[in-house]
Amino acid sequence: MDLKAVFIENFGDSNEEIRVFHAPARANIIGEHTDYNGGYVLPCALTIGTYALIRKRADNIARFASTNINTVVQLPLNEISYDPQHDWANYPKGVVHFIQKDGHQLCGFDVLFSGNISGAGLSSSASLELAMAVALNITFSMGYDMISLIKLAQRAEQFCGVNCGIMDQFAIGMGKKGMAIHLHCDSLQYKYVPLSLDDYKIVIMDTNKKRKLSDSKYNERRAECEQAAKILNVENLSKLTPQDFASHQNKLEGNILMRARHVIHENHRVSQAEDALKAGDISKLGELLIASHVSLRDDYEVSCVELDTIVEQAIKHTCCAGARMTGAGFGGCAIALVKGAALPDFIDSVSHAYTDIIGYTPGMYVQESGDGAREII
Numbered sequence: 001m002d003l004k005a006v007f008i009e010n011f012g013d014s015n016e017e018i019r020v021f022h023a024p025a026r027a028n029i030i031g032e033h034t035d036y037n038g039g040y041v042l043p044c045a046l047t048i049g050t051y052a053l054i055r056k057r058a059d060n061i062a063r064f065a066s067t068n069i070n071t072v073v074q075l076p077l078n079e080i081s082y083d084p085q086h087d088w089a090n091y092p093k094g095v096v097h098f099i100q101k102d103g104h105q106l107c108g109f110d111v112l113f114s115g116n117i118s119g120a121g122l123s124s125s126a127s128l129e130l131a132m133a134v135a136l137n138i139t140f141s142m143g144y145d146m147i148s149l150i151k152l153a154q155r156a157e158q159f160c161g162v163n164c165g166i167m168d169q170f171a172i173g174m175g176k177k178g179m180a181i182h183l184h185c186d187s188l189q190y191k192y193v194p195l196s197l198d199d200y201k202i203v204i205m206d207t208n209k210k211r212k213l214s215d216s217k218y219n220e221r222r223a224e225c226e227q228a229a230k231i232l233n234v235e236n237l238s239k240l241t242p243q244d245f246a247s248h249q250n251k252l253e254g255n256i257l258m259r260a261r262h263v264i265h266e267n268h269r270v271s272q273a274e275d276a277l278k279a280g281d282i283s284k285l286g287e288l289l290i291a292s293h294v295s296l297r298d299d300y301e302v303s304c305v306e307l308d309t310i311v312e313q314a315i316k317h318t319c320c321a322g323a324r325m326t327g328a329g330f331g332g333c334a335i336a337l338v339k340g341a342a343l344p345d346f347i348d349s350v351s352h353a354y355t356d357i358i359g360y361t362p363g364m365y366v367q368e369s370g371d372g373a374r375e376i377i
């Protein structure tokens, strides 16, 4: 698609320059629901993502259009607030809101988004936020560094009702081709870990089950974790090792016990996964992925029959080292590590088995890791 032509079709021609930006989607290798518990995560940016084309205007109007959804949202910059009718446009609007709250005086602009992220759970909202944030930062020479833009984008997600952690925005802002990011979400200390998967590839398995995070139990899980930390008298659950947990778990019961057990063990699995990656031990990495899925399914209760089915079918295949749901859960995507030579057979057999059980087809995409949000020259 000639995006500049679509931009002009939507907004008309002008002498102002149209600048083009791209923010990727992300897949989380492991470390699920640990970010808002001050723990570790191991995500990577992908090559699919969101383009943002932006052009300054002479007035104070902001116009938001998308090639994915046929609506244009238009409003004066001083009237930007959350509006349920604006749907997807609330994410970039949230970014504008916090930039202005920071004291920056913007002039009007037209922006066209175009996303090729198929599947929920790959953080299309954070991709949209970072595309907007980086586009505004560069177009209006605001001088934010990437970490500040990441924090701003996280607030924009919260503006839309999801009290999310920082993982998605961080992976999308800081992603590097060929690398996973080992991030400590409390201190924001991070390091790149080469995503050396030997002859394995990452397959994104989209259940095609739609969900909206703001409708899901995401905020409820977060509150349950805070409750567990309070009872255990720690600042957050990631302060505890599995050994600490074993000796203190008798203070917890029911759902709160299960949520805490997931977070504390998942956090530990991230370090084990980093070691496995560094050692090139893909079969160990695969085992950790499966353990993560089981814990998300049974203790954290954020999986669903579609995610469980696709993961079960994937790990039945002899050339799959491991698989798990990725992202918040409740639908969306899972990832699998699959030997390159077996990809066609894997995709065919898992797709058929899933369709037979669930009644509709999944999406299957082989994905590489990619670079973070940036201007495309």
Ligand code: GLA
Pocket: 031, 032, 033, 034, 035, 036, 123, 164, 165, 166, 167, 168, 327, 328, 329
């Ligand atoms: C969503 C949130 C992230 C993180 C994951 C679960 O993607 O945006 O902050 O909490 O869920 O790991």
